[in-house]
Amino acid sequence: MTTPIDPSERLDVPFAAPFVHRLRMTRDVLGAESDVLAELLEPSGDRLARVQFWVDGPVAAARPGLLDALGSFAERYSDRLRVVGDPIVVSGGEAIKNDIQGLEEMLRAFNEADLDRRSYVVVIGGGAVLDAVGFAAAIAHRGIRLVRLPTTTLAQADSGVGVKNAVNLFGKKNWLGAFAVPWAVVNDEALLASLPDRDYVSGFSEAVKVSLLKDPDAFDRLCRDASLIRRRDPDASRSAIRDSVRMHLNHITRGGDPFEALEARPLDFGHWSAHKLEPLSGFSLRHGEAVGIGVAIDTVYSSIALGLDPGVADRVLCCLADLGLPLDDPALDETDHLFLGLEEFRQHLGGRLTLTMIPAVGRPIDVHEVDGDAMRSAIARVRDRARALGTPRVERTGAPVHPGGCAGQAKEARREADRQGALLWSRR
Numbered sequence: 001m002t003t004p005i006d007p008s009e010r011l012d013v014p015f016a017a018p019f020v021h022r023l024r025m026t027r028d029v030l031g032a033e034s035d036v037l038a039e040l041l042e043p044s045g046d047r048l049a050r051v052q053f054w055v056d057g058p059v060a061a062a063r064p065g066l067l068d069a070l071g072s073f074a075e076r077y078s079d080r081l082r083v084v085g086d087p088i089v090v091s092g093g094e095a096i097k098n099d100i101q102g103l104e105e106m107l108r109a110f111n112e113a114d115l116d117r118r119s120y121v122v123v124i125g126g127g128a129v130l131d132a133v134g135f136a137a138a139i140a141h142r143g144i145r146l147v148r149l150p151t152t153t154l155a156q157a158d159s160g161v162g163v164k165n166a167v168n169l170f171g172k173k174n175w176l177g178a179f180a181v182p183w184a185v186v187n188d189e190a191l192l193a194s195l196p197d198r199d200y201v202s203g204f205s206e207a208v209k210v211s212l213l214k215d216p217d218a219f220d221r222l223c224r225d226a227s228l229i230r231r232r233d234p235d236a237s238r239s240a241i242r243d244s245v246r247m248h249l250n251h252i253t254r255g256g257d258p259f260e261a262l263e264a265r266p267l268d269f270g271h272w273s274a275h276k277l278e279p280l281s282g283f284s285l286r287h288g289e290a291v292g293i294g295v296a297i298d299t300v301y302s303s304i305a306l307g308l309d310p311g312v313a314d315r316v317l318c319c320l321a322d323l324g325l326p327l328d329d330p331a332l333d334e335t336d337h338l339f340l341g342l343e344e345f346r347q348h349l350g351g352r353l354t355l356t357m358i359p360a361v362g363r364p365i366d367v368h369e370v371d372g373d374a375m376r377s378a379i380a381r382v383r384d385r386a387r388a389l390g391t392p393r394v395e396r397t398g399a400p401v402h403p404g405g406c407a408g409q410a411k412e413a414r415r416e417a418d419r420q421g422a423l424l425w426s427r428r
Contacts, residue, residue, distance in 0.1 A: 025188075029188040049082070054123040055090070056124060084115070090129060117141050125151055126152040135176070148182050165178055203288050205292035221240070223318070230322065269358070317382065
């Protein structure tokens, strides 16, 4: 006879931990608005805030005065914080996420500086550096306070405010990572000044993505201003970044699933292929470029299989092209390998495959199956449209070429691309 289970021995107690997500938007955080950063670095009782700076190497190289500015900042606020050692400069780009040994070096630096849970790691850099240093901070002492100063449009519009940190392992994107809410994020316009044009425009693919999911009006503004953004118009760019970061932050803080415990990952619309395109391209594709292609593919798939107005899908492709983003890459030739991204996406989240698609702008839905023939057709249509618009494939050396767009430039762009051989680039 089975002994009845005492109800007091089986407890399921839901609870929520309080978090505060601090976002600041500035024009010159290491200059005239340095108080904004200083106020975020709170002393602990009667102890000065203990701070360690980490800097993306290419950012430091492009901004020779940056390290001196950090030194001046430390002197200016020596009454409330103590900077431990010189800023630590690390390699930027995807290389830092692929270097698992570098993770141990980061942890060693935290330990040697005697950082603790009330200390601050302030990281200045692009999304890859924010990811890697953020992951190290998340696992040291089970969490050191992390302050992010994103230096790319991609990070300012999206990943900088995210609660995810990760490095790559086993040839898979973000396989090793953790959820951790940053102590604060400062989106500073001056830090974007040295960003190359190619990296500048690539960040706005995430703005296209989130506006398609969340806000038809924001999508309309982005399409209207796309050519201005490509030319780095400050007002158009500022508006697009602020729209994007607002929507991302609202999803994280009010969407009900900040740590992705459920099946769906709406903010990863277009990412199942993007995450696979990056390694297939040998990381010649920027993350933002891969996301742009992924968003294009899933938007066209939505028009083929899920009833999205084909005119809307075409408008998305035009918007991406007007931003200056490529819509084609030799990796798209490897459709069977690309489709492995679907299984990797499922494994990363667990459970059954769940993708977000859009039968209408601002109306995302979850799907659990993909029509392979329809997806191949979507890829083919994106590639055909890319060639009609004059957008290039990204050369395997990563050399950029000025793309065409939908604003009356496609024919001339194609002629120029033909002269340069841009449409005939081959894979390494």
